[in-house]
Amino acid sequence: MSQDRVFSFDEALARVDDDRETFQMMIELFMEHGPKDLMEAQSALDAGNAPGVARSSHKLKGAILQFCAPAALHACKELEESAKAGNLANGAQLYATLEQEVQRLLVALRQVYDKGIAA
Amino acid sequence: MIRQDARGPIESLTVPLIESPTMLTSAAATTSGNAAEGDVSTVLVVDDEPTARLALAARLKRLGYRVIQAGDGKAGLEALRREQPSLTILDWMMPEMDGPSFCEYVRQDPELQTSQILMMTSHDQPEQIAEGLARGADDFLSKAASKHEITARVQAGIRAATLVRRLRDATEEIRQKQEALEKELQSAARYVESLLPPPGAILPGVQMVHVYRPSLALGGDLFNIVPWSDDFLGLYLLDASGHGVSPALRSSSFATFLRRDSLLRHVGSNDPGAILTEANKQFPLTESGHYFTIVFASLDLRCHSLSYATAGHGGVLLHRRSGEVCWMAQPNLPLGFDSSTTYVTVTLPIGPGDRLYLLSDGLYEFPAASGELWGKSRLEKTIQALGQQPLETVITETIAEAVRWQGHEQFPDDVALMGVEVAI
Numbered sequence: 001m002s003q004d005r006v007f008s009f010d011e012a013l014a015r016v017d018d019d020r021e022t023f024q025m026m027i028e029l030f031m032e033h034g035p036k037d038l039m040e041a042q043s044a045l046d047a048g049n050a051p052g053v054a055r056s057s058h059k060l061k062g063a064i065l066q067f068c069a070p071a072a073l074h075a076c077k078e079l080e081e082s083a084k085a086g087n088l089a090n091g092a093q094l095y096a097t098l099e100q101e102v103q104r105l106l107v108a109l110r111q112v113y114d115k116g117i118a119a
Numbered sequence: 120m121i122r123q124d125a126r127g128p129i130e131s132l133t134v135p136l137i138e139s140p141t142m143l144t145s146a147a148a149t150t151s152g153n154a155a156e157g158d159v160s161t162v163l164v165v166d167d168e169p170t171a172r173l174a175l176a177a178r179l180k181r182l183g184y185r186v187i188q189a190g191d192g193k194a195g196l197e198a199l200r201r202e203q204p205s206l207t208i209l210d211w212m213m214p215e216m217d218g219p220s221f222c223e224y225v226r227q228d229p230e231l232q233t234s235q236i237l238m239m240t241s242h243d244q245p246e247q248i249a250e251g252l253a254r255g256a257d258d259f260l261s262k263a264a265s266k267h268e269i270t271a272r273v274q275a276g277i278r279a280a281t282l283v284r285r286l287r288d289a290t291e292e293i294r295q296k297q298e299a300l301e302k303e304l305q306s307a308a309r310y311v312e313s314l315l316p317p318p319g320a321i322l323p324g325v326q327m328v329h330v331y332r333p334s335l336a337l338g339g340d341l342f343n344i345v346p347w348s349d350d351f352l353g354l355y356l357l358d359a360s361g362h363g364v365s366p367a368l369r370s371s372s373f374a375t376f377l378r379r380d381s382l383l384r385h386v387g388s389n390d391p392g393a394i395l396t397e398a399n400k401q402f403p404l405t406e407s408g409h410y411f412t413i414v415f416a417s418l419d420l421r422c423h424s425l426s427y428a429t430a431g432h433g434g435v436l437l438h439r440r441s442g443e444v445c446w447m448a449q450p451n452l453p454l455g456f457d458s459s460t461t462y463v464t465v466t467l468p469i470g471p472g473d474r475l476y477l478l479s480d481g482l483y484e485f486p487a488a489s490g491e492l493w494g495k496s497r498l499e500k501t502i503q504a505l506g507q508q509p510l511e512t513v514i515t516e517t518i519a520e521a522v523r524w525q526g527h528e529q530f531p532d533d534v535a536l537m538g539v540e541v542a543i
Contacts (some may be wrong), residue, residue, distance in 0.1 A: 015174065015266060022177040029170045058212050061241070062168035065262055 006108040007069035015066065024117045027109045030063050037063070038102055041079070045091050053083035053091060057098070064102070067109065072101035160277045161185040161204040165195035165221065166239070167213045171262065175208065175269070182270060184277075192216025196224055199231055205280035206273065208260070211240040211251070222255030233283045235276040301335065307367045308333040314374060316344050321539075322352050324420065328510045329537040330518055332481075338533035339366025339411075340479045345379050347389050350420040353379075356434065356477035356537060357413040360453075366409065369402075373411060376401060391415040391428035392464035399430065399454045399462065410455040414448075414477055418469065418541065425469040428462045430454045434479055436499065440472030444503050446495065474510065475539045476502065481532035482517075485525055493524045510540045 016022045037060040044052030057080040064072045075098040082094055162184045166172040169190070176186045187202050189195035192213050199207060207225075211218040218238050225231045238256040240247070241263070248259055257279065260272050312331060321327045321344055329342065339359025347353055357373055359366035375381060376398060382389070386397045394415055404410050414435040416427035429435060431453030438444050447467075452460055469475075483498045501520045505513040514536055522528055 016177060017181055017266065019177055019181065022173065026170045026173055029173060033169055055212065055214065058241075059168045062166070062210070062262060063170035066170050066174050 006071070006104050007067045009112060011068040012066065015068065020117045024113065026066055027113045027117070030067070030109065031106060031113070034060065034063060034102055034106060038099055041098070042095060045088065045095055048088060050083045050086045050088050053088065053095075054080055057083060060098075060102070064105065067105060069101070069105045072098070072105045075101045159183065159185045160206065160280070161187060161202055162273065162277075163187045163189065163195060163198055163202065163204040163207040163234075165189045165192060165198075165207060165213070165218075166210040167191055168210070171210075178266065178269065179208075179273065182273065184273075192218070192221040195221060199225065199234060200228075203231075204234060205284075206235045206237060206276040208237045208239060208273070209256075211238055219251055219254040219256070222251070226255035233280060233287055235280040235283070237272060237276050303364060304333075304335070304337040307364045308337050311337075311341060311367050311370070314341060314343065314371065316342075321346070322349065322418075322420065324542045325352065325418065326510055326540045326542065327537065328514045329535070330514055332518070332530055332534040334362070334481070334530055334532050334534075336362040337364065337367055338362055338479075338481065339370040340481065340533035340535040341367075341370040341374055342477060342535055342537050343374060343377070345377060345382065345389075347379065347417070351389065352418045352420075353377075353382075353389060353391075353415065354418065354475070354477060354537070354539060355413060355415040356432070356479065356535060357411050358432065358479050358533075359411050360409045361407075362532075369405075369409065369411075373398070373402060373413075377415075389417055390464050391417055391426055392462045395428045395430050395454065395462035396460070399460050400458050402455050403458065404455040410453045412453045412480075416475065416477070418475075418539070420541070423469055424466050425475065426464050426466045428464050430462055432480075433495070434477060434482065436476040436478070436502065437467070437469075438474045438476065438502055440470065440507065442503065442506070444499050446499070469541055471542060472507065473541050474513075475541075477535075477537045477539075479533055479535040481530055481534040482521060482536055485521070485531055487524050488526050493521060497524070510538050514538050 013020070013023055037056050041053055041056035041060065044056055057076050061073065061076040061080060064076055075094070079091070079094040079098050082088070082090060162179050164172055164176050164179070164186060167190050172188055176188055179186045187198050187204060189198045193215050195207070195209065209218045209221055222236055225234065225236065235257045236255060237258050237260050238251050239260050239262055240251070241261065251259060258272060258276060260269060311333065315329065315331055316327065318328050319326070327344070331340070339361065342356035345353030355377055357370060359369045359373070376385065382394060385401070386394050388394070395413065402411055412430060412432035414427060414429045414432045416425060416435070418425055427435065427447060429449045430451060433446070433448040435447045436444065437447055447465070449463070449465070451462065483493055483495045486492050498517070501517050502513060505516055517536065518534070
């Protein structure tokens, strides 16, 4: 899957008024915190802690929104809404999808980051 | 991983703070924008998700705002108390303290109430919006909002904060002016009190007791005695219309006219009617239509007679030792309305144990909580019921009964009551 299908670089950059330096820092932050949030969601899921899953996925969603990544966002919303409803029956499956999408987003962002964003 | 160089507009925003929420409370480390400019509005961003917080903070900075950030509700409250930002943009779901709880804390603190709160949320259900508003948020912003919407809502929040703070400042200015005015009125009231006669024996065989309760707004009530001789005494109670320092000063000026030497010079007589007739010429209506009402009485102990004249003043009551009570007001104009008015003296016999009360309308024209006035009838019955108890008791208990009627201590107008008892 190409980078543009994972997230919209142009759209995400426009959200920060084409401020490339800020965007680069946002990628740095997400590369650091995104995996932590995923791990927290998984730990909560393993513990059967639906509110914890909802909190972690909600936080992750806030970051994913910034990158205009529709598949990751959708997967995150699915897990959050399910957890908020107290339903973790499909939690493992939803989490797996989310993890996959977040990993793809991280790879795509890494590619952009390595190429260099700041003007 | 994270750059911490000093270049560019956002180095000081959030990056060093992500690892430790407590560090977010450090203003030096969390603020950005041109804080030195006095008219730059400050915006506090409270969000536990650092990427979204950074994006929003950077946008706000580009819009020209000074930005402070906090990574959770508790740190946000500390920053809010310290920095007093115009606008707080707040995430709904956060650890430790969520957005609605943050709002409730803020709204319970009078020091923080002027800060506008814009709640960021993906909760767009009407019942959730209602909950946020009920718990203290001023507006909502979807996390998926366009940059134009974010800008517009932030600007609206800043405008609202500016208006609320102007209102607060104006209210404070009014309060300070009111405080200064009340001090002036209290000072004027103390001056009026300094003009009042000392209670006690004003002539051999004549006792006088009085009470003076100036209202918060201060009226123009004033009373005094004019000692003509060892067996002849003048008494008066006057009321200048209006409230404030001006009527108090006008009353003071009138009191100067009513001094013994002045009356001898201007009137040449101790006759109450003659005195009021001359006063009517000396004190015409003011340009703003203010005037005096007055009762002037003379006690002639040698002849056992009471002479009096009134000008638009209803507060004069004679309580005979026999128990008979009569109001002595005459139906005529206050002073100053018509310079050709002649005020007539009425003379009555007076005997041992008879009591004369001069009083202001503030002692009967005041309402109970229901709105019903106390009125002359209740006042008369109160004095009558107290009978021949010591004069001081009658004065004190009459005021106490009036206070009970209205339900509180502070009368809406000046209250003056002077009682004189002839013992011989």
